Amino acid sequence: MIDLRLESVRRQATRVRTGDLESLAVLVDPARAVLVCDPEVRRLHGAKFPPCPVVEAPRGEEGKSFASFVTLAEAFSGLGVGRRWTVVAVGGGAVLDLAGFAAATWLRGVDAVFVPSTLLAMVDASVGGKNGLDLGSLKNQVGVFRPPREVLVDVALLDTLPDAEFAAGMAEAVKHGVIEGGAHFAFLEGLGRARPSGAALGELVGRSLACKARYVEADPFEELPPEAPLSRRVLNLGHTIGHALEAAAGLGHGRAVAAGLASICRFQASRGALPDRDAERIARLLESFGLPASVAETAALAGLDDDPAFRSRVARALPADKKRDGSGLFASLPAGIGAVRVERVELAELSRFVMEAP
Numbered sequence: 001m002i003d004l005r006l007e008s009v010r011r012q013a014t015r016v017r018t019g020d021l022e023s024l025a026v027l028v029d030p031a032r033a034v035l036v037c038d039p040e041v042r043r044l045h046g047a048k049f050p051p052c053p054v055v056e057a058p059r060g061e062e063g064k065s066f067a068s069f070v071t072l073a074e075a076f077s078g079l080g081v082g083r084r085w086t087v088v089a090v091g092g093g094a095v096l097d098l099a100g101f102a103a104a105t106w107l108r109g110v111d112a113v114f115v116p117s118t119l120l121a122m123v124d125a126s127v128g129g130k131n132g133l134d135l136g137s138l139k140n141q142v143g144v145f146r147p148p149r150e151v152l153v154d155v156a157l158l159d160t161l162p163d164a165e166f167a168a169g170m171a172e173a174v175k176h177g178v179i180e181g182g183a184h185f186a187f188l189e190g191l192g193r194a195r196p197s198g199a200a201l202g203e204l205v206g207r208s209l210a211c212k213a214r215y216v217e218a219d220p221f222e223e224l225p226p227e228a229p230l231s232r233r234v235l236n237l238g239h240t241i242g243h244a245l246e247a248a249a250g251l252g253h254g255r256a257v258a259a260g261l262a263s264i265c266r267f268q269a270s271r272g273a274l275p276d277r278d279a280e281r282i283a284r285l286l287e288s289f290g291l292p293a294s295v296a297e298t299a300a301l302a303g304l305d306d307d308p309a310f311r312s313r314v315a316r317a318l319p320a321d322k323k324r325d326g327s328g329l330f331a332s333l334p335a336g337i338g339a340v341r342v343e344r345v346e347l348a349e350l351s352r353f354v355m356e357a358p
């Protein structure tokens with residue numbers, strides 16, 4: 001009889017630090033690096049790239065397709081990317097997810113270095129090791145956990161980021177503020193409507209990264225029981241309804257998450273599990289950053305407010321969530337600002353809410 005026990009070593013350390021994009025040239029050996037970005041980021045910031053080959057992926061969600069992955073793999077093959085090479089990704093969450101997946105699977109895994117260039121990628125997508133591709137309209141359906149070796153945070157890259165993209169990143173930043181509560185949430189409320197810069201921007205990114213890092217450290221592979229206080233699923237706050245809105249409205253990730261966050265708070269308030277005033281405070285904060293804070297606003301933004309089938313499409317998109325469990329799903333639910341837990345909810349109850357929600 002054979003009875004072996006192999007301890008798998010899946011952990012890999014990630015160093016996250018601030019630094020200029022120009023300092024990439026000392027972080028990686030340009031002779032053994034390939035840089036992945038989209039055409040816009042290359043146009044705006046390509047002059048600061050290290051002297052290594054550059055492979056372009058399509059902008060936005062289109063970049064997370066199997067076709068883009070094949071293009072990347074063929075480019076790696078043509079360049080002779082070997083085991084000791086580094087895949088450097090400079091871009092938003094879509095480029096990081098695609099390049100991270102390519103790095104994780106090329107030759108069964110090579111190092112990756114991420115330089116996030118959107119606020120959303122800085123506060124969220126760059127850290128945590130989740131990467132992957134979409135399968136048609138099914139977001140992140142194919143992917144692996146493999147963290148980058150380094151994340152270089154250069155907030156100066158955000159100077160060229162359009163306001164709408166900046167606001168999208170604020171959705172994930174507000175999510176972190178709701179999870180942390182206290183001084184973190186108060187800091188966000190104190191930002192006002194003007195786009196933060198300088199020390200305030202640094203603090204915004206730092207606070208979010210600290211929040212995300214705490215959950216990722218405690219539960220790197222999302223293996224803790226859902227109800228554990230530091231379950232990584234807590235970070236899914238706003239994403240259960242958010243992903244369904246994203247699929248049904250075709251809006252970008254950040255705006256869908258904002259509306260999803262405000263909606264899950266109202267859902268909780270409607271069942272007496274969150275004070276109304278907290279739900280409204282969170283919605284007001286999202287609105288102050290120019291984000292949609294309801295299902296109706298999302299429909300209007302997507303030009304679908306006259307479409308009677310919109311809400312049914314959102315409700316139908318809910319079960320596609322990867323956190324599905326029989327007739328219910330595990331959702332990250334706020335019981336207060338700074339008190340977020342994962343609990344099982346019946347899909348029928350959530351669907352009913354989506355059909356009637358503001």
Ligand SMILES: NC(=O)c1ccc[n+]([C@@H]2O[C@H](COP(=O)([O-])OP(=O)(O)OC[C@H]3O[C@@H](n4cnc5c(N)ncnc54)[C@H](O)[C@@H]3O)[C@@H](O)[C@H]2O)c1
Pocket residue numbers: 038040041044059060061064091092093094095097117118119120121124125126127128129130131139140157158159160161162165168169253254
């Ligand atoms: N892996 C994770 O943990 C994780 C977490 C959150 C989100 N995501 C994923 O991230 C993606 C969304 O990321 P995103 O919001 O960064 O959008 P994005 O990657 O689609 O980028 C948005 C746009 O910003 C442009 N851009 C990027 N940097 C710029 C800059 N400095 N100046 C001007 N324009 C710039 C890009 O060209 C693109 O058109 C989604 O696919 C989402 O699923 C992943």
